Amino acid sequence: MMATGPELRVPSDRRHVPVLGVEAVAALAPRAGGVYVDATFGAGGYSRMLLEVPGTRVIGIDRDRTAIAGGFALVEASGGRLTLVEDRFSNLADVCAGEGVTHVDGIVMDVGVSSMQLDQAERGFSFRLDGPLDMRMGQHGPSAADIIAAASETDLANLIYILGEERQSRGIARAIVAARREEPVTTTRRLADIVARVVRAKPNDIHPATRTFQALRIAVNEELDELQTALVAAEQRLKPGGRLAVVSFHSLEDRIVKNFLNARGKSAGGSRHLPEVAQHAPSFEILTRRPIVPGEAELAVNPRARSAKLRSAERTAAPAHPDEAPPEWPSLQSVMRGG
Structure with missing residues (x-):
């Protein structure tokens, strides 16, 4: 799904182009004056491309203080259109509220560890x-x-x-x-x-x-919990017609995104065994029935992209669905307390 609005320009410095970055930002179809959340700021690749669209406002989130500090130059260059917040991306709903934003036009997430983090031995x-x-x-x-x-x-x-x-x-x-x-x-x-x-x-x-x-x-x-919570928050903060784009790098993450969108992309009806279960109208229209994967050119430049998958969806006018059931993976708390 490519943008039909203003043409996206790729940053000249390839170090700032995340895996499937052009495709992910294009899936948001950014429009002039729109408000967007770069939920995993990293090196700022998504934010740079979104800021190329006139009048956009971007809220960048990253829990890594080093990434936030590295983005200060882009904040200054943006002329007040980029705000960086040091926080978990699962808290994006609260972050938006803290910036005086109730609903946004698009949210992009790049899930997992960044190349910058992998390349720093001390991390x-x-x-x-x-x-x-x-x-x-x-x-x-x-x-x-x-x-x-x-x-x-x-x-x-x-x-x-x-x-x-x-x-x-x-x-x-x-x-x-x-x-x-x-x-x-x-x-x-x-x-x-x-x-x-x-x-x-x-x-x-x-x-x-x-x-x-x-x-x-x-x-x-706690990456899987973070992702699940962030997807729910995105559902709550996207306005009707707003878009979500998620890039994941392994099967566990992709399965969470796929299952979330599948559950939200169709009616969850009451069965003949449980007729009292309420109907929930689809809160998303899925834009990628099959995930987008990197092409040969990108793989040649960045072998780490080989397992990346992009899924995107557009928010409908239906209310957000109730929260999901408890996760099926071990929690950090249970492991640390030995049970």
Whole structure:
């Protein structure tokens, strides 16, 4: 779905173009004078493109203080049209209210860790760079090292299996618990080595620690809960005709987005067994029946884009649906308290 309004211009500096960034912003069909939320500001790629449309106002959100600080120059250049807020993107409804905005014309989300975070060894996101086992996008809460130290073997196995989709989770959890008895596991290199002794990689396969690191990062930052809450908030804050665009990078995230839009994109009728269940009119019209994926040109420039998927939808005039059922993945609180 491409924009029919003002032509979008790609920033000259490719470092500021997020994966599927042009397609995601085009899916919003930004219009002159519209109000938009860049819910995961990062390097500011979406915001830059949205600000190219005359008179737009953009509210950028990021829980990473480094990303917010890096956007100050763009704030100054925007002439007051860009506001940056350090917060979780799940709080976008409150952020908008704090900026005096009740409803917006579009919301874009790029879910997961950013290239900037992966490339900073001191952040502890990458198994390819030795650094402290941190993985926190923000400045608060337990780190990956804290989870490794506190979680039971069973909880570790469940976390790695569910959030990392790692079939050898039990063996990895057993190896981690054995290793931490000898010495705390506090660096990315040590954890990667422990996992590599259990998971044998095949030629041209992903690194053996990929799924374990993914699981820990998702748990540390409560990413699936954040995404689910942010989608509900987007439904509440988008005006009729407003658009939502979400770029995800692995199956768990994409499944949440797909299921959310499918549930909101059709009537949830009362069955003959439960006739008292109220009808809910569709709150979204789905624009991408199949997700948009990167083309060969983008993959050649950025191999990290290979798993990206973009889904988009347009808000109808129907009321927001009730909140979803409780999530089916382990919570950070339950893992840290050992049950």
